Amino acid sequence: MNDARGVTVWFTGLSGAGKSTISEGVLHELRNRGTRVELLDGDLVRTNLSKGLGFSKEDRDINIRRIGFVADLLTRNGVTVLVAAISPYREARDEVRAQIGDFLEIHVSATLDTLVERDVKGLYRKAIAGELANFTGVSDPYEEPTDPELVIRTDNEDVQLSIERVLRLLDDFVAQRDGDASPREAQAG
Amino acid sequence: MNDARGVTVWFTGLSGAGKSTISEGVLHELRNRGTRVELLDGDLVRTNLSKGLGFSKEDRDINIRRIGFVADLLTRNGVTVLVAAISPYREARDEVRAQIGDFLEIHVSATLDTLVERDVKGLYRKAIAGELANFTGVSDPYEEPTDPELVIRTDNEDVQLSIERVLRLLDDFVAQRDGDASPREAQAG
Secondary structure, three states, rough: OOOOOOOOEEEEEEOOOOOOOOHHHHHHHHHHHHOOEEEHHHHHHHHHHHOOOOOOOHHHHHHHHHHHHHHHHHHOOEEEEEOOOOOOOOOHHHHHHHOOEEEEEEEEEEEEEHHHHOOOOHHHHHOOOOOOOOOOOOEEOOOOOOOOOOEEEOOOOOHHHHHHHHHHHHHHHHHHHHOOHHHHHHOOO | OOOOEEEEEEOOOOOOOOOOOOHHHHHHHHHHHOOOOOEOOOOHHHHOOOOOOOOOOOHHHHHHHHHHEEEHHHHOOOOOEEEEEOOOOOHHHHHHHHOOOOEEEEEEEEHHHHHHHOOOOOOHHHHHHHHHHEEEEOEEOOOOOOOOOEEEEEOOOHHHHHHHHHHHHHHHHHHHHHOOHHHHHHHHH
């Protein structure tokens, strides 16, 4: 009865691409369904787990590993975990995927033109002007996922549709995993 | 159906007092029962959440708040969380208690003589000789809980009995909380 596993849905992508908006929409829908779900948002995590860390590759990787540690604890206890974090380095994301196992990677993407146009906090302009170091996508690298479970291009897609696509991915994953047979039986068969 | 809450059982006390031994025993028993349970041990947490933090009051408090953040996430999702951490400052422990709500504080205690006698890692001798700064109980303060749910004096008590007392405390707490009526009904009545 206590074997039910959760899953981690990991949203990666540049600042302003739409990770928080989409993950908050998914959170809302899952809460309405009565699912046990938590959202670990980049800003929340920086405050509660990673204060003092900067934006060097090393510090970013430590930040991602900490999120991974917490997401793993929750996932193995049956919680659906939504992570919204830039997580620019492929190796760190793959490490977390291997650790958690039940893991869906979603690349939330928009063209740089769109991001500069949105630029709510004015950070892209600053970074492009050379006034902001370590800004992912401009003055710091972003390594795109090579094989994500889903790509969402937010310059072309309505938010509500994006949320529905994530929910469908999640439902399909859980149905396939927990479907007809338990993993043990499936393996034996 | 998804309202079931967990509880955090927080073991505080000096190094070598028996926090890890007792909490591991409780973990083992609860796993055998099929309870969803996690142990956040001081060393594990230092590695996975708090690498880079030292042993100043400020850093110790940050460490405790991080453990509290993770324990809260798990507790509100139905997990029983065992925390074994020196957690020497009363204010930080009380802050975590207020945050989590479903919280049982256990003071695991032994006389300094006993601790020096055990001194598996030779740290007490070093600290007493003045060779180890910030060592809780010798060169750093330990603020005893004023009103813990349980005190275990490990110089006088068999480990197995300690484990049983913790389990009884836990069972009584959950029975009283989830007992006859839901909290809402109890309040209304």
